[in-house]
Amino acid sequence: MLNRETVKADIIAGMTAGVLILPQAIALATLAGLPPEYGLYTSIFPVMFAALFGSSWHAMSGPNTALSILIAFTIAPYASIASPEWIQYAITLAFMAGVIQVSLGLLRLGIIFNYFSQTVTVALITGVGVIIIVSQLGNFMGVLMNIAEPIEDAIPQVVYGMSRANGFAVSVGIVTVISGLLIKYYFPRLPFLIIAVIAGMLFSAGLELAFGESNVGLDKLGTMSLSALPLSSPDFSPENFAEASQGLLPAAFVIAFLGLIQASLIARAMAIKSGQCVDINQEVLGQGISNIAGSFVSCFPSCSSFNRSASNFESGGRTPLSALISVITLAVLVVFAAPVIAHMPISVMAAILLLVGAGLIKKNDIKKVLLEKRENQFIFALVLFATIYGGVDYAVFFGITLSIIAYMKNVSKPEIGLLTGKEAQQYSPQLGGTLSSRNYSGKEHQKYYRYSAGKHSLFSSPKKECNELDVDVPRRFDHVTVLQISGSLFFGSVPRLESVLVDLRKQDNGEGDLIISGENLHSVDGAGAEVLVREAKNRIEKGFRMLLWLRNHNHDAVFQSSGLIKTVGEENIYYLKEKSGENLQDHAV
């Protein structure tokens, strides 16, 4: 894993990442309502712990836009911005989220985050981008605005604030944004955020030289008081925690989930690029440990960052060593850059956040998601609306619910195909009577028809084959109908199956054999089997049969308990695969 070449590549990638993280660390801390120091701590310690304990070799942890917004909106009702209580709440939140994440990892529930719909994630991130842009317009203009206001209040506030806007601040911000955009589009390989910061700061320095600092009147970041080991601890004492617990507890869950959703998304994306096999539970555990450990060294909640992970991979980082190198680089850089950062105007930082926020609105991702499926457009619109109007926390719960609903909706539509007439005949045991007595594996499924049934291959020229065989078909198989069911047959998909059966009954009046082809049925529950039992009884009453084709014996227990096997009759159930361990030559159950 580590050799001379990768170490060299990691060092280069790590140093790049360490420099790149600096403006984001400061901006995201301010977005979370914390002094800039805490953003730097959060880009140092959690990165280290996540790299050491996480599974992905390429994911880079650190402060995150969505989490920062969430932190600010959560704590705002209980403390004033950047005050000691605010900081304490943020640290406590990190601890709580970490504990939740670790317990999810230990319970091996990390897998659930694989099912979080990508549409919902994209909508959430887009919404966060919009929130960031709106929330930073005040800072951009040098006007004091309320934090954590709903968007319908924030926008008029911006409009009314325009008359009070500081022209110097606005011009500094505009220079920053424009230089950032120019670099991004014309020199995409250069780190546009850093160059934008430098451009903005140079411009503001020029303005101050020309017009005098106090006439320009830019709000500035101020000197940071950094410490090498900023010890802290989560505080659950009643006098500090009780009043805010009502808001912080649910928020801790949202933060934990949102962090893991992004972390698992990134870990998977990085794994696809690098071919590394990522253990998602280990990744979840790593995130949790990094948050818990972070809460003891003055860090607010963090998670993997997509941009930085991607750029880390692109600049050659192959092992967690690059994350460690980036930490060291940042720590060294901060020591030298601190006096310069002290004079960074707030409007430059707001401009950086505008760029970051605009970067979150990824047109390609949105387009891809929207074109994928019709229902995605609906989900996207709903979650985006919920994020912008209700806040990130509501949107996360809402998005989780929507993901589940969308998933259920997909699953509850098992693919049901109807084959009638000659197409159906190949399923009848009389034609391929030997089919079931052979020992087949699933992979040879198709071969099975071709070779053993030889003459009548469905896939090559069914008509001809069937014509040949017409003579052999017993009379009672004229009305044979095949129902191909694949997917899950459970209480959610019962209505669909029933409607198909009703349609079928209208066509053949229930007079004819029904063959259920369930080779691709991957799960069945009692309610689903019940429907089949009812149908079987109907057919049998009228003197016909129902046949069952199954791949293996996995669903026998369900069929047994629902009485399907008894009703249909053991002799009418065929298996493509033998029961494991027993060398059954026949189709017996």
Next chain:
Amino acid sequence: MKWFFLQWFLVFSFYSVGILPAVAQEIGQSLDSLEVRPSLVNPRLSLPTQLTQVHVISPGEYFAPPLVADIPDDRFGDMVRMGRNIFVNTGVYAERYAGNGLNCSSCHLQEGRKPHGIPLWAAYGRYPMYRHKTRTVVTLEERIQDCFIYSMDGIAPTLDAPEMKALVTYTKWLSKGAPVGVDLPGRGLPNVSRTQDLDPKRGKIVYETHCELCHGKDGKGKKHINGEGYMFPPLWGRDSYNKGSGLQRVRTLAKFIKGNMPLGASFSLSNQESLDVAIYIWLQERPRNPKMSWAMDFFFPNIVR
């Protein structure tokens, strides 16, 4: 030998018993490990004996702010304590914004309590007020921002900064019971009037006689033994107030000197002496005025600063 130890032991124990109450009182009011901070001493405890003195014309003339021991033990009290910490040790507790070696209490003497020493309790009820310097109505917060820009030669705390909140809270607590919108006796600085032209040469003599002992021959002040922060603030040089601050006006500085200096001997210098030493200090080098710039000079040459 045994007796020797016992003797010393007794001496020490008596001594410690004797100073215990004083130590306890100190601990009760102490902020951090500060050394001697002449500008800090509690006026009520120290009136007759210690370095600072209040110029009392008649008892009860001046507003009496609450005692440090009376800071409540709740969130409000925490904020007051934070404000007090910032006030007396600005370079540490408001490191983010402080630009030089001065503390708030370098000018607002005795933690902002001293009458004629720009006391906070007299200022709190007067804001928001019209200020000639900015030609606008300014709030207390904006006034504090100006302190940071000019007197502290630093960066203005944003209006929503916790440091700002703490300072305003401290001011409010200190003015508990003070009337609003009234010019209280002891407000700001005493008046001076000149009788003859100012002369920095005479000022230099006054400086050497009365000021040099604490503020140093070079005017750079005197640091604490551990080298952190100033025991006696610098009057000029890199670590002092800049050319845009209030004390850069000779008259204001003379008023300050007359009302408060030498420390512990307020009103001991004559008006003329105060003015002379003020113009001597005015002539020294200090950080530039952040209001000044070539473009402003070029475009608005007639603007009054």
